Amino acid sequence: MEQVAFIVWRESVEALLVVGILYSWLRASPEGRRGLPWLWGGVGAGLLLAGALALVLLGVSSWLSDQGQEWFQALMALAACGLVVQMVVWMRAHGRGLKRELESGASERVGDDHWWGLLALVMIAVAREGSETVVFLYGTVLSSQASGDVGAMALAGAGGFSAALLTFWLLQLGGRIITWRRFFKLTEILLLLLAGALLVSATDRLISLDVLPTLMDPVWDTSWLLGTESGLGKILADFAGYRAYPALSQLLIWLAYWCVVAWMLRRASRAAVPASSGRAKTPVAA
Numbered sequence: 001m002e003q004v005a006f007i008v009w010r011e012s013v014e015a016l017l018v019v020g021i022l023y024s025w026l027r028a029s030p031e032g033r034r035g036l037p038w039l040w041g042g043v044g045a046g047l048l049l050a051g052a053l054a055l056v057l058l059g060v061s062s063w064l065s066d067q068g069q070e071w072f073q074a075l076m077a078l079a080a081c082g083l084v085v086q087m088v089v090w091m092r093a094h095g096r097g098l099k100r101e102l103e104s105g106a107s108e109r110v111g112d113d114h115w116w117g118l119l120a121l122v123m124i125a126v127a128r129e130g131s132e133t134v135v136f137l138y139g140t141v142l143s144s145q146a147s148g149d150v151g152a153m154a155l156a157g158a159g160g161f162s163a164a165l166l167t168f169w170l171l172q173l174g175g176r177i178i179t180w181r182r183f184f185k186l187t188e189i190l191l192l193l194l195a196g197a198l199l200v201s202a203t204d205r206l207i208s209l210d211v212l213p214t215l216m217d218p219v220w221d222t223s224w225l226l227g228t229e230s231g232l233g234k235i236l237a238d239f240a241g242y243r244a245y246p247a248l249s250q251l252l253i254w255l256a257y258w259c260v261v262a263w264m265l266r267r268a269s270r271a272a273v274p275a276s277s278g279r280a281k282t283p284v285a286a
Contacts, residue, residue, distance in 0.1 A: 003194065003238055004153050007136045008160030009167070014091075015129040016168040019043060022122060035118050042119040054134045067209070077198045080136050083259060084195035087132060087187050092268035192238045194260055199257050200241030203250045209240035215252075218245030221284025228283050 019039070026035050057076075064072055115174035137157075171183060207210040223244035228237040241254060 004137060005160035005163070006190065006194070006239075007133060008157045009163045011129050011133040011136070011192065012161050013167050013171075015126055016164060018125045018129070019122065020168065020172070022118075038116075039122055042122025044118065045123040046128075046130055049123070049127040050130025050134055051132050054138070057134065057138050070205050070209055074202045074209070076135070076138055077202035077205070080138070081195045081198040081202065083132050083135055084191050084198070085264070087204055088191055088195075089264050089268045091184060092188070092265055093271045129194030153266050190239070193263075196254060196257055197237070197239055197241035198248055198260040200243065200246075200254055203247075205247070207247060212249055214247035216248035219248050219251055221245045229250055253257045254282070 022039055023036070026039060027033060061069065063073060167183070171179070203212055207214055221244060226233040226236070226242075226244065227235055228242065228244050233242065233244065243250065246254075
């Protein structure tokens with residue numbers, strides 16, 4: 001359940017950042033205030049799209065056979081892993097210019113009185129975060145083989161969203177301890193660890209389907225030192241892909257994942273250097 005709360009918290013903060021930037025910008029002028037209903041309309045439309053995706057995923061899952069379920073769960077875990085990495089890399093490359101890009105896009109629509117364009121801009125932004133949340137949650141719950149306690153998951157999600165509201169408020173204060181830069185640095189690491197855990201979970205299922213060879217199973221056995229049933233071992237298994245007795249193929253894939261991620265982040269950082277030289281600062285870089 002801690003994964004559910006973390007994912008909802010992180011994705012909600014990012015969505016609140018986008019909506020907050022546009023809301024503040026629109027309120028700054030009489031012309032912009034006319035677009036506030038369109039802003040909230042875009043938020044609602046984005047949430048509806050994310051909800052539709054959730055229904056589609058549930059429907060597809062219910063139609064599959066037992067083996068099909070295993071394939072679907074493995075593919076969802078891989079998709080969630082890929083989305084996490086893509087989001088982190090995108091934020092590393094574009095985070096500093098996010099505010100400027102959003103305000104520029106909104107300015108064009110306000111100047112031309114294209115309020116439908118503003119609604120579409122917000123809808124796409126919110127739907128993107130919402131759909132990522134749906135895929136992350138679906139892949140995480142399936143990969144962790146959760147018991148299906150809907151009430152507990154809903155409570156964890158509500159707690160994550162409440163924490164996101166508090167986090168957003170604290171970050172808006174512009175304090176020296178919690179800043180947007182530190183927030184994204186910390187959650188970047190946690191998200192990449194979680195993506196690695198999803199990848200390892202997918203390899204578990206692919207091995208069980210005899211698609212992925214083990215090569216050597218296990219490479220080691222540390223269950224006597226740190227088991228994965230409870231406590232710290234379970235947290236590391238859920239958030240970082242720790243296995244007490246991993247197969248060699250899992251270990252090689254996990255190592256390759258971190259090598260590729262490090263290379264992608266280095267490229268994204270280099271691409272972000274020109275954006276950081278501008279005078280305009282965004283909340284992310286505060």
